[in-house]
Amino acid sequence: MALKFALIGCGAIGTALLELVKNDAGLAAAAIVVPAGSEAAAQDVAGRLAPDAQVLQAVPAESIDLVVEAAGHAAIEQHVLPALKRGIPAIVASVGALSAPGLPEQLEAAAREGGTQVQLIAGAIGAIDALAAARVGGLETVRYTGRKPPRAWKGTPAEEGRDLDTLAAEAVIFEGSARDAARLFPKNANVAATVSLAGLGLDRTTVRLIADPAVTENVHQVEAEGAFGRFELTMRNQPLAANPKTSALTVYSAVRALRSRVAPLVI
Numbered sequence: 001m002a003l004k005f006a007l008i009g010c011g012a013i014g015t016a017l018l019e020l021v022k023n024d025a026g027l028a029a030a031a032i033v034v035p036a037g038s039e040a041a042a043q044d045v046a047g048r049l050a051p052d053a054q055v056l057q058a059v060p061a062e063s064i065d066l067v068v069e070a071a072g073h074a075a076i077e078q079h080v081l082p083a084l085k086r087g088i089p090a091i092v093a094s095v096g097a098l099s100a101p102g103l104p105e106q107l108e109a110a111a112r113e114g115g116t117q118v119q120l121i122a123g124a125i126g127a128i129d130a131l132a133a134a135r136v137g138g139l140e141t142v143r144y145t146g147r148k149p150p151r152a153w154k155g156t157p158a159e160e161g162r163d164l165d166t167l168a169a170e171a172v173i174f175e176g177s178a179r180d181a182a183r184l185f186p187k188n189a190n191v192a193a194t195v196s197l198a199g200l201g202l203d204r205t206t207v208r209l210i211a212d213p214a215v216t217e218n219v220h221q222v223e224a225e226g227a228f229g230r231f232e233l234t235m236r237n238q239p240l241a242a243n244p245k246t247s248a249l250t251v252y253s254a255v256r257a258l259r260s261r262v263a264p265l266v267i
């Protein structure tokens with residue numbers, strides 16, 4: 001029996017995910033959950049990539065084994081919390097939502113109530129395993145720098161006081177805590193939240209966000225130091241054509257998490 005999943009959100013990540021798993025025998029997209037007004041576009045995607053999926057505005061009450069969130073911060077409270085309370089496990093991409101005070105505790109309580117688990121995916125960043133392991137021995141500093149081409153920062157506070165279309169040199173658009181980065185840049189700083197939740201926490205992880213006309217990739221850098229030693233990581237991610245804010249690796253990370261639910265051997 002294939003694992004029946006409900007996909008929450010059907011944008012750049014959701015569509016690419018459905019494309020990648022459409023021939024997986026162990027997985028069945030049973031529902032696609034989108035807000036009112038987005039059903040027609042989702043129906044079109046379902047027609048091409050998930051013909052058995054119902055397009056809905058909420059996770060169905062029956063017959064769902066797992067929810068996969070790829071929608072945005074608001075979807076955690078709206079769809080993930082209720083699913084967990086009903087005992088449905090969840091895979092979450094919008095990790096930055098956990099920067100809202102109280103939400104991590106609410107997620108834990110909902111999962112406990114439902115006797116299930118919520119998995120925050122690594123998404124566009126690597127070395128989350130190393131960072132979370134290093135935390136066991138004690139971490140001293142964790143620094144994260146996110147660098148993207150100017151167009152990836154459109155529609156964010158990065159536009160205040162600067163014209164991203166004519167940016168000639170790199171501009172630091174944010175310096176501060178991972179909590180503030182995730183709150184102010186909900187579509188661009190999920191990685192900041194992920195790095196901090198695996199490491200030193202949302203308030204002690206220092207974050208720099210940079211708009212850089214000299215790069216074409218989404219560049220993520222982590223420097224961590226602690227009892228384990230130190231590491232420096234640089235990721236140069238290809239953005240998705242459908243959304244320059246989002247790296248293709250985020251899709252692959254979600255697909256990996258999904259496939260791991262049914263694979264007999266997992267790495």
Ligand SMILES: NC(=O)C1=CN([C@@H]2O[C@H](COP(=O)(O)OP(=O)(O)OC[C@H]3O[C@@H](n4cnc5c(N)ncnc54)[C@H](O)[C@@H]3O)[C@@H](O)[C@H]2O)C=CC1
Binds near residue numbers: 034079
């Ligand atoms: N962990 C990571 O490394 C990353 C996480 N993300 C997260 O993934 C989210 C989705 O990314 P993309 O697919 O590139 O965005 P997108 O804008 O292309 O697609 C978002 C989709 O979600 C739907 N949606 C929006 N609000 C919703 C709600 N409350 N309930 C259900 N559906 C809703 C939209 O209609 C659309 O179909 C981002 O907003 C971000 O929070 C994105 C990139 C990296």
Ligand SMILES: O=C([O-])CC(=O)C(=O)O
Binds near residue numbers: 124187191192218
């Ligand atoms: O996909 C990426 O490169 C990272 C991203 O948008 C985020 O951290 O929210």
